[in-house]
Amino acid sequence: MKKLELYYYPECPYCQIVLNALEETRLKDKVSYYNIRQDSSRRDKLVNDTGRGTVPCLYIDGKPMHESRDIANWLHQYAKEI
Template sequence: MKLELYKFEGCPFCMRVMNEIREEGRNDVELHDIHQNEVDRQRLIRDGGVEQVPCLFIDGRPLYESADIIEWLRANPASAASRG
């Protein structure tokens, strides 16, 4: 499963998701900062339909809203091989 989180530094909702990722010890989520990389920002808009973060792409499908992302992460823990 491919997980990609689109975010930017200073976004409080992104920080909630990042804290959850850290607390779970996950290293299976690829991070993309849309304020640091224009290609990432454009991909978020193109594939997600809106410039809204946080956005977790799960095998290419976007999931928005920090509470929904955190709920999904908790319901789908990383495999032992994917944890740091």
């Protein structure tokens, strides 16, 4: 099982795409969630790591992936493999 960490905030529609994918793939309880609007240190980390402050961003074993569609596709693929 890979370590999965989602940087997000709930009001973001692109984040909802990823949250829906986590429901669909039943991975939602396997992820640590960081709301970057509530935790500015996480937002700072996101910007430091990626040069972007946009969410969603899924860290997969510490490696950041942006773009809701790419993340959703990756989750569906990964759910088939585990």
